Amino acid sequence: MPDSNLPTTTTLSTKRLAELAEQIKQWGQELGFADVGISDCDLSQYEPHFFQWLENGNHGTMDYMQRHGTKRTRPKELEPQTVRIISVRLNYFDGSASHALQQLHQPQQAYISRYALGKDYHKVLRKRLQKLAQKIQTIVPNLQFRAFTDSAPVLEQAIAEKAGLGFIGKNSLIIHPRAGSWFFLGELFVNLPLPADKEQHSQGCGPCTACIDECPTQAILPNNQVDARRCISYLTIEYDGVIDESLRPLIGNRIYGCDDCQLVCPWNRFADFTDESDFTHRDPLDEVALLELFEWNETKFLKYFEGSPIRRIGYAKWTRNLAIAIGNLSRSQVDKLLIETALAAVSLKIGSLDDIVDQHLIWAQTELQNRLDNWQDSVQPTIDTIAVELKNPQQIKPFKVRKYHYPANRLAKQR
Numbered sequence: 001m002p003d004s005n006l007p008t009t010t011t012l013s014t015k016r017l018a019e020l021a022e023q024i025k026q027w028g029q030e031l032g033f034a035d036v037g038i039s040d041c042d043l044s045q046y047e048p049h050f051f052q053w054l055e056n057g058n059h060g061t062m063d064y065m066q067r068h069g070t071k072r073t074r075p076k077e078l079e080p081q082t083v084r085i086i087s088v089r090l091n092y093f094d095g096s097a098s099h100a101l102q103q104l105h106q107p108q109q110a111y112i113s114r115y116a117l118g119k120d121y122h123k124v125l126r127k128r129l130q131k132l133a134q135k136i137q138t139i140v141p142n143l144q145f146r147a148f149t150d151s152a153p154v155l156e157q158a159i160a161e162k163a164g165l166g167f168i169g170k171n172s173l174i175i176h177p178r179a180g181s182w183f184f185l186g187e188l189f190v191n192l193p194l195p196a197d198k199e200q201h202s203q204g205c206g207p208c209t210a211c212i213d214e215c216p217t218q219a220i221l222p223n224n225q226v227d228a229r230r231c232i233s234y235l236t237i238e239y240d241g242v243i244d245e246s247l248r249p250l251i252g253n254r255i256y257g258c259d260d261c262q263l264v265c266p267w268n269r270f271a272d273f274t275d276e277s278d279f280t281h282r283d284p285l286d287e288v289a290l291l292e293l294f295e296w297n298e299t300k301f302l303k304y305f306e307g308s309p310i311r312r313i314g315y316a317k318w319t320r321n322l323a324i325a326i327g328n329l330s331r332s333q334v335d336k337l338l339i340e341t342a343l344a345a346v347s348l349k350i351g352s353l354d355d356i357v358d359q360h361l362i363w364a365q366t367e368l369q370n371r372l373d374n375w376q377d378s379v380q381p382t383i384d385t386i387a388v389e390l391k392n393p394q395q396i397k398p399f400k401v402r403k404y405h406y407p408a409n410r411l412a413k414q415r
């Protein structure tokens with residue numbers, strides 16, 4: 001039986017609600033969140049931009065982005081009892097992993113997005129949010145809540161900006177002025193009228209355009225939104241089909257996701273490394289050769305990636321992505337023997353999966369064979385071979401950009 005003396009969401013005084021908001025932030029930090037903020041449900045200033053993005057087709061084949069009408073921009077339509085949203089961020093950058101740039105700059109190595117080196121964040125965040133809600137229920141037993149992280153039609157970045165967790169950068173990610181952008185977002189929708197935090201008004205990018213200039217596929221639009229159809233993250237994770245040939249060379253050795261627009265962001269000098277053991281990299285994902293991963297069969301893939309976000313893309317897409325990266329070895333300064341070994345490996349896999357994968361394997365085979373047929377010891381990619389149909393081909397440097405900003409507050413493992 002509920003204790004009738006305990007407060008309910010409607011009987012708490014303004015003063016008590018303010019104290020509870022502070023208490024929630026304290027609990028959030030004890031649970032490991034880097035930050036907790038509170039927002040109201042009015043996302044009207046973001047709504048037109050969201051629908052414009054959809055109308056322009058920037059979501060590509062991600063139908064789930066347009067399936068829910070205004071539920072995404074009007075939280076009360078998703079959960080009618082909601083009056084406030086508790087927004088949290090959880091750091092994921094693993095400082096013990098091998099240096100990101102060392103992988104990105106060695107064409108024979110596989111580059112995997114920093115967020116995917118450890119456990120799938122969905123479960124980790126949702127469990128943590130549930131714990132936070134349970135703590136609130138010790139004070140307010142009739143609290144109604146729902147926990148989300150990238151799991152429902154929720155406009156997470158708009159909510160985080162409103163809750164004061166950071167500003168939406170030109171790369172479209174939430175950036176905290178003292179902690180960069182290497183974190184996940186999550187939310188608790190609650191029926192508790194807590195005082196809302198001050199939203200982050202000023203966009204902190206200033207004149208910087210590093211992410212726009214250095215995005216390998218020029219996916220970042222002048223209005224600070226991303227055309228997912230060009231984004232390597234979308235192409236390697238979300239998109240199931242045949243990747244356009246003009247984009248393949250620009251993908252380089254990125255086989256799952258892409259971090260370039262964060263690696264070049266000056267705010268990420270201030271990023272914190274994660275304290276979460278769940279986000280510690282799995283060996284050898286932080287420094288592994290493309291050809292080693294390419295040897296894995298489906299059984300090994302499924303077993304190794306249990307609990308990892310990478311498992312979701314399935315073995316066929318994984319092989320498709322690897323085929324592109326291996327094909328791109330043909331544009332790199334590598335040993336002839338490596339090209340020969342790569343050619344043998346891709347040739348062997350042709351016909352073993354599906355037609356889509358085969359198209360990429362055959363492409364890789366042709367690229368590698370052409371390189372061998374025209375072998376020169378020092379072949380450098382020309383801008384013509386790597387920048388096709390791009391807005392500003394002169395600026396394209398798919399493997400090396402002008403400047404990276406690695407978290408400077410602690411030393412990453414250097415080998």
Ligand code: B12
Pocket residue numbers: 045046047049050053054062065113114115149150151152153154155156157158168171172173174175181182183184185186223224225226228231233234238256257258259261
């Ligand atoms: C779809 C999606 C993608 C797509 C599309 C990305 C995109 N930028 O839209 C793809 C697959 C490409 C992708 C990639 C990545 N994603 Co993603 N993705 C999402 C998802 C599910 C929705 C994002 C969304 O709403 N896009 C719609 C567009 C319209 O939003 P937007 O560009 O931010 O535009 C808004 C603002 O710019 C604003 N706005 C624009 N102009 C103006 C003007 C004014 C005046 C105002 C007020 C507002 C305003 O209004 C718009 C609508 O809100 C969210 C989770 C979620 N449910 O929110 C994760 C999420 C954004 N992704 C995340 C991550 C980590 C990534 C990657 C880094 C993963 C990787 N390493 O590969 C990359 C980064 C690529 C990038 N630069 O965005 C994190 C970001 C955390 C953070 N710090 O912000 C999220 C929040 C997931 C999570 N729970 O942590 N992602």
Ligand code: SF4
Pocket residue numbers: 171214215216217218219220226230231232233257258259260261262
């Ligand atoms: S994730 Fe990569 S491809 Fe996508 S916008 Fe950022 S830099 Fe460009």
Ligand code: SF4
Pocket residue numbers: 169170171172175204205206208209210211212261264265266267
């Ligand atoms: S790289 Fe520069 S422009 Fe892009 S998000 Fe960071 S500060 Fe903003």
